[in-house]
Amino acid sequence: MSHELPKAYNPGAIESRWAEYWVAEKLFHVNTPESAENVFDLLLPPPNVTGRLHMGHMLNQTEMDIIIRWKRMSGFTTLWLPGTDHAGIATQMMVERQLATEGKKRQELGREKFIERVWEWKGHYGGAILDQMKRLGASVDWDREYFTMDENLSRAVREVFVRLYEQGLIYRGNYIVNWCPRCVTAISDLEVVHEETQGKLYEIKYPIVGSKDSITVATTRPETMLGDTAVAVNPNDERYKHLIGRVAKLPLMDREIPIIADDWANPEFGTGAVKVTPAHDPNDFAIGQRHHLPQINIMDEYARMNENAGPYAGLDRFAARTKIVEDLEAQHLLVRVKDHMLSIGKCDRCKTIVEPRLSTQWFVKIAPLAKRAIEVVDKGYIKFTPDNYKTIYLNWMNNIYDWCISRQLWWGHRIPAWHCADCKQHTVARTTPTKCAHCGSANIEQDTDVLDTWFSSALLPFTTFGWPDKTKDLEVFYPTSLLVTGFDILFFWVARMIMMGTWFMGDEDKLDTSTQAGQKKLAESVPFREVYIHALVRDADRQKMSKTKGNVLDPIEIIERFGTDAVRFTLASMAAPGTDIAFNEDRTEGYRAFANKIWNAARFIFMNVDRAQESGAWSLSQFDASATPKPSTLEDRWILSRFHSVTQQVDESLNNYRFDEAANAIYRFFWNEFCDWYIEIVKLRLNAGDSDTDKATTRAALDFTLHIFEGSLRLLSPFMPFITEEIWNAIYDGKPPKKSIALAEYPKPSPEAVSDHAAEEEMSLLQALIVDVRTIRAEMKIENKQKTPIEVHASNGNRIERVFQANLNSIHKLANVEQVGFTSTSLSNAAGTRVSPNYEVRVVYEQKIDVAAERERLTKELKKLETEMTNAQRQLSNEQFMAKAPEKVVEGIKRRSGELAGLLEKIQRALADLDDQG
């Protein structure tokens, strides 16, 4: 029988089997529905084709998978769209490295051949990360997989570029950009990482022409002095006022440069006088613009000194720095050198120190796009979770700069602009033009640059659905419902998708947001309605994972050791918003134990199913998951109530992206309630006996147990899709009502299924009694085999006694009790006793108690209760409190105070008795 599970839970075996099945059966493929109603869709942040799965991906995908599985099971038409990003620089570097092993360079191959090589590479290795995803059980629609360089997406990219150009939002210009001399390309501000570094501040003396005087400037990059075209001082700086308008002699180059006044010169910093190098520093560039200074570029694209650097031509920038400092020193122009902390910009990708460089690049004029992107977040058309990211986002968006989108690479979307060799103008076009649009010359060539990779990924929410065509997909799937991503790409990607989405799906430059219709359009133009931002996965010591530190955890390796389900559950249970996840294997081990617990619960239930089938009490074919289970005992009512409650909790938590709360709620329910209590109690009925009445009892118990268990599996399924699939299929002996548990219905909180307060309260009493007896037995060191009688005094009267009477069997079994006697007299004097507000219980056992230990325990208890009593009394005698506190709170304290009085009295009596004995 297929419901016979192997004795040992072995995740490896079952997980790969189901992962393949889900893909092969196209379980998560969705046809385009007729309307957008009841659609839930999200876009997988496309991993780089060069990527390998890391913990960040795993967290990201686990969260998305939980959400999408939950929505799918809840009846939504769900689409989770996967794809990969062509990742310009990363991929080009990868293939260049491959070429290097063959002793070749891309320049030797030429552009076309090189790009062919990249495609070849992509064909071979580009699918690796998606294959890894399959191992995670990610329920994406593989039939809709895209690649950012697909023909249709490339066409959309050109369309966007051309439209923005036509709208005057793309321009070409000479600006200082961040230049990576290793990648040999411009990079955007965002691709520069700043690092605090111990550097030096050099003070250099510039002689004043026509006098013995000189002016001392301070700089951290002395080599740039070769390109200086001015010295700037603050106009209010008394020290230098007399020098403004004079001319300084640039040392080493023997060039004359003016001394100018500019507010940017900070009198507090360095000497108060700064050298101005418009071609090699963004601030100096701005000063240069204000004062119409010449721009002298002294470096080539590899950051080597060029012909403008005079005697230093050919030297690397750092070699030049050394040489220049030496030469200045020799000429006694170096006043001093001091240590200085400075923030150095490095290339995000290769960590090479970025060189600000003057060059011609393409830019997006960002203000009009940012305006809308601000408005949609401001007005709540896009909701951020955690909501503090809204502030961060708006701060950034309000201080945004134009976006440099050209990259001097070969791999990527080539810029659709053609330069005319004759009239020097350019032609921007959707399709390759044959002649210059300005002068008609055929002497045109396409711009050699490609677009920033983020330019194309910013468009994905609409281009993947067929834009610029008006497709059905676009109509029903846009805007997507949710974006789940890490904060590290908030500006790179999230912000830019919002800008592009609200522009192109919001009627571009024709939208009038001052009208109601315009606002509606704007609200519908967003690329996603919600953004959930998750934290970083760190190692167990909270260190950032990095290759250099060697603390990178490979999810696949962890999965192989603990199972995907356990790793997913670890991530989910730790995914509290706002805090980074310190990934600790101990946790994962614990969740593998949880999976094992479920496995064994299943084995136990199936064992009883088999027994019932043999005895003819019940058959699996009678089980109908869709039927409403009928509770017949206290434990039935209780576990059903708890099940509804956990269902409610999970629903609420997932709605708020509280994966941790949801996971923990299920964990506690399944283990601490269903396994620890319900199954233990229901064993009594499962072993009822052979008479017809007994069989009926067993049948009812088994059917009910199976209902709760099956429901729990569905509840857990989005978190642990593999083990739940395996066991769920086993329940149906290989003939399940659906092809997968992932297509079954998610347990819903329903108004009818309200909590059974009476059952929960009664069960609490029963549990408390059992725990008390266990505790007393442990204290008295009574052996497990030794059953003991107990005496119970239910001080509150009949109701509590009735609860115990009705559940004597449970008390016997779970507390190791052989006889329960009820008494109307208080038991507080006896040893081996526990008192609580509702009942008193004594374990009848002849053994000398440890007087000292008992006294210590009672004294401690007494002290605790006394403190509580004092607090309660103080509050109750406080007129202000009585007047202002809500009635509920006052009532609660009054009741507790009454209870405390009783308990205190009993404990004091017990202590007095101890004194008599000892």
Place this chain on the structure above:
RNA sequence: GGGCGGUUAGCUCAGCUGGUUAGAGCACCUGCCUUACAAGCAGGGGGUCGUAGGUUCGAGUCCUACACUGCCCA
């Protein structure tokens, strides 16, 4: 320099709009191989909630300052 967080048990973290006794997992201690599970079961110890003020009848929760710490931007 500007901005946003965090500080609760040995460790990792929960603690919703302020309200009766601050929770969980792991780790630790004690006893159990009780026929679903030793990846288990039962019991137990452990916290003046970063510091100092303030608001309030009442503060882990709100406010201010400080300390330490993380991140983002310049």
